Amino acid sequence: MSLRYALLALLRVGPMSGYDLQKQFSQSVGHVWYAPDSQIYPELRRMEADKLVEAEEQPRGERATRRLYHVTDAGDRAFRDWIAAPLEYQRVKDQSHLKAAYLETGTAENARAFFERHRAQWQAELDQWNRELARIDGDEHPMLQRRLAVTAPADRERTIAFKRHTYEGLVERARIEIAWAERGLELPDS
Amino acid sequence: MSLRYALLALLRVGPMSGYDLQKQFSQSVGHVWYAPDSQIYPELRRMEADKLVEAEEQPRGERATRRLYHVTDAGDRAFRDWIAAPLEYQRVKDQSHLKAAYLETGTAENARAFFERHRAQWQAELDQWNRELARIDGDEHPMLQRRLAVTAPADRERTIAFKRHTYEGLVERARIEIAWAERGLELPDS
DNA sequence: CAGGGCATGTAAAGCGTTACATGATTCA
DNA sequence: TGAATCATGTAACGCTTTACATGCCCTG
Numbered sequence A, B: 001m002s003l004r005y006a007l008l009a010l011l012r013v014g015p016m017s018g019y020d021l022q023k024q025f026s027q028s029v030g031h032v033w034y035a036p037d038s039q040i041y042p043e044l045r046r047m048e049a050d051k052l053v054e055a056e057e058q059p060r061g062e063r064a065t066r067r068l069y070h071v072t073d074a075g076d077r078a079f080r081d082w083i084a085a086p087l088e089y090q091r092v093k094d095q096s097h098l099k100a101a102y103l104e105t106g107t108a109e110n111a112r113a114f115f116e117r118h119r120a121q122w123q124a125e126l127d128q129w130n131r132e133l134a135r136i137d138g139d140e141h142p143m144l145q146r147r148l149a150v151t152a153p154a155d156r157e158r159t160i161a162f163k164r165h166t167y168e169g170l171v172e173r174a175r176i177e178i179a180w181a182e183r184g185l186e187l188p189d190s
Numbered sequence C: 001c002a003g004g005g006c007a008t009g010t011a012a013a014g015c016g017t018t019a020c021a022t023g024a025t026t027c028a
Numbered sequence D: 001t002g003a004a005t006c007a008t009g010t011a012a013c014g015c016t017t018t019a020c021a022t023g024c025c026c027t028g
Helices: A003-012 A018-024 A035-049 A073-084 A095-100 A106-136 A143-147 A154-185 B002-011 B018-022 B035-048 B073-084 B094-098 B107-138 B144-149 B153-183
Strands: A053-058 A064-071 B053-060 B064-071
Touching: A003 A035, A003 A073, A003 B094, A018 A064, A035 A053, A035 A064, A053 A143, A064 A073, A095 B002, A095 B073, A095 B153, A106 A154, A143 A154, A154 B073, A154 B094, B002 B018, B002 B035, B002 B064, B002 B073, B018 B035, B018 B064, B035 B053, B035 B064, B035 B153, B053 B094, B064 B073, B094 B107, B107 B153, B144 B153
Parallel strands: none
Antiparallel strands: A053 A064, B053 B064
8 A cells, every 4th residue: 555655755746657657666655665666557546546646748749648647726725734744664574584583494504595686785774775765865866855845945955854864764774784794794603 | 475475484493373373473473474264264274275274173172273374395495485575665555653743733742742651662562572582592492492492503603693693683673663753752842 | 770778458367354154072 | 051161164355466568658
């Protein structure tokens, strides 16, 4: 159900097509939520049926059309309701920690490979999130700039503060995963 | 697909019924993986069809039966293969960070409630994991004890080390989530 | 006129959650 | 005999992934 709100969050900044939205998922929100195109297009249709968005059909050349989606008032309300609603936490399901708990079943080499991979994986995430933070600080973040443009001046600082805080949290998450992997590599017999 | 391996991990220690397995998910592995009974029973049947486990039917009183599951050689191999296989990491999808990024949409009170809840949630996880760690150290961990009983003496230290390391990672994860929530509460205007 | 990017989807299968449903045994 | 616990499932639904599928437009 979060995909719907991730899409609304993006569309509240300005109208976009399914294709545009999909590309956004490789940047900005894409670092906290992601979906393939095959999920985005049907979800947009469902949101249209639920009157959360409206499509403006634009002809492309002779035959093709492009559907540009706008958030409706109902969509805006739905987003605000989601923001106000308490988040339902579900129990932790963590594949890497599940496997880590049973690593003694395999060889030392196996365990080493596991932790190396874990470190590399989170290092890549860390790099991305740090890059996002640098772009926020350097005023080079395209979606944030568009968002600030439609934000009352008094709220701009607040908007930036929440955005920074989000990425700082992700950066720290990545850091502890890396540290955990490194301690794993130092474990006797791994 | 991880449920299957979580179940195999438990069954490798000794035969259990679906009901027993379900209860284990409120302890031990339950802290890294979880499933409701309605998912466990069908999964056990599928694993039986795939010859990873075998059921021993035990009569209970006059009419009822209890299906006690044993891991087969194929099941043991499947588990070892899973341990040896590199983990497929998927892109981060984090509901709480998704919402956190758009908290400026709501009121300051709303943001405060969000972070309070986040802190409480992770504090509860932290308490559980710390309790698990204490039980490991105090030799009071039932599943671990059963596992050590079927483990070669030379491998026992290693088994404990991986188990401890897993929970230490979870504990640190919880700590940074709490710290992040607390910094969120100190954000201007939240 | 070819290649890269723009643009939109369908289909099938798997995984997971929630709700529903039932009944037996054991102990107080 | 009533409550707690043991014990096992089905059904419906929704979300997500993966694979498949198509075709136009623009630039060099």
